[in-house]
Amino acid sequence: MDTGVIEGGLNVTLTIRLLMHGKVSKGESVKKMREESGARINISEGNCPERIITLAGPTTAIFKAFSMIIEKLEEDISSSMTNSTATSQPPVTLRIVVPASQCGSLIGKGGCKIKEIRESTGAQVQVAGDMLPNSTERAITIAGTPQSIIECVKQICVVMLESPPKGVTIPYRPKPSGSPVIFAGGQLTKLHQLAMQQSPFPIAPNNQGFQAGMDASAQTGSHELTIPNDLIGCIIGRQGAKINEIRQMSGAQIKIANPVEGSSDRQVTITGSPASISLAEYLINARLSSEATGLAAN
Template identity: 75%
Template sequence: MESKVSEGGLNVTLTIRLLMHGKEVGSIIGKKGETVKKMREESGARINISEGNCPERIVTITGPTDAIFKAFAMIAYKFEEDITNSMSNSTATSKPPVTLRLVVPASQCGSLIGKGGSKIKEIRESTGAQVQVAGDMLPNSTERAVTISGTPDAIIQCVKQICVVMLESPPKGATIPYRPKPASTPVIFAGGQAYTIQGQYAIPHPDQLTKLHQLAMQQTPFTPLGQTTPAFPGLDASPPASTHELTIPNDLIGCIIGRQGTKINEIRQMSGAQIKIANATEGSSERQITITGTPANISLAQYLINASSADPDPHGRNIFPA
């Protein structure tokens, strides 16, 4: 795209894609679609939202640069309003920043980062916003997530600068857009948790994941009964520890351990479970993983192990044995 971009913005049509969770999309849509209708009318931008049966949705904003900036401003201020409202019932004293996730073709991310990180550093310093470019591409696409957080004003200035970069450095080659996968059905229940089947794996139902994490964090396997607060009324504060075993193909074990053990340590910390990986056995194509903890610890550890092994199991087996 042959265009010089002035400070005021040009009537250059641009498309920006945002990745949002269901709750964020609900906030943008508003009751009977009133909020998104108002945003479209006042900004002059086209705002399209992908289908609704996915945990994540893509919000596409298209229009002249000035219309896009107005739409972003309205979204950023709406999210800040949501944060303020949620804090009225909270004891937290510091207000979290507004966060937006852009979806950008990977071929443009190099220009956005700049040589030795110079461009992204310049954007951070001049706008006051935090900007992070994901190292990996989103599943089945050639796009990366770019996370922006800060005050609404900082985010608007940051988006302006990102738009300038995108106009000056158009994508190279074909872009395969990221399409969030629909939430899978059916839902199955095991060990008191809801799971959906995605491909060969059982994944905790999206609404269950937060609950799993809260349970896991509040129920460590070796805390005496009665010394922790139950995460949910009616649940024993600290169920007895149990052990669960998985077998993982050797070619996926590296994804789970991570560089110098960083990933497996992260899974241990997040789940609260003890996780032991058996040494490789000669002639075997699998490794055994032993997880010890409460049912909540084990469920979350299973989910995180499954999420880490991003490549499909070449043997076509479910990581979660029946």
């Protein structure tokens, strides 16, 4: 796609909201991004396992800042690969948050628009079937090479500018976790990498949001995890809040087996498309990791 369309004809003020997991650096790197790109960059406060990064400004500034964030993510993956036995580097994966009222235009009739974006950019794109908790926004997961992701986000922005949100948008605000979440550098990336090895990222979209006109028989599979009894609580959360959130975000079905007498572990079965299994596993590992590092820090 001709980027001149964005940088020329659509050089308006844009806002992109990114949903990040783990510790987001607020120091020198963010200061450098602000100065070099000219974009306004705001990182949500709070002791949350997730942070919202808001980029605002003219399109040229936004995409400059966005490119810098993706470069940083790729650096983190590369540095985590140095001690890894994995032979291939997992793709850069990020999530942007958009009003649910714009998702229809983004998916297009019978899924034609999202298919076109996938084919022309080479990026994997998945629109969550459900809205994020307590909001009217949905997450869009994008994976691929840095260049394909940037191209993909540019095309998403064009669609969003052409189809403004309808009604009132309730923005997603990540909830604070019970204990401080401290991630060691690259730790999340390694977990993500493990999840990626278990099953490839979107082979076929199988989220409810895609069913219209798409191949509903997209392959589903299941994957089993073993989780220590003393950590199962942090996955389930108060009154099942955490596990429901993971189900909602990943689009996968998650069943936790009853405790077995004499066993110190619980069996967790994740069912869904390869993409949703991978994302559910990633989110479960992120919860376990935050619990372990939180305990280590106390």
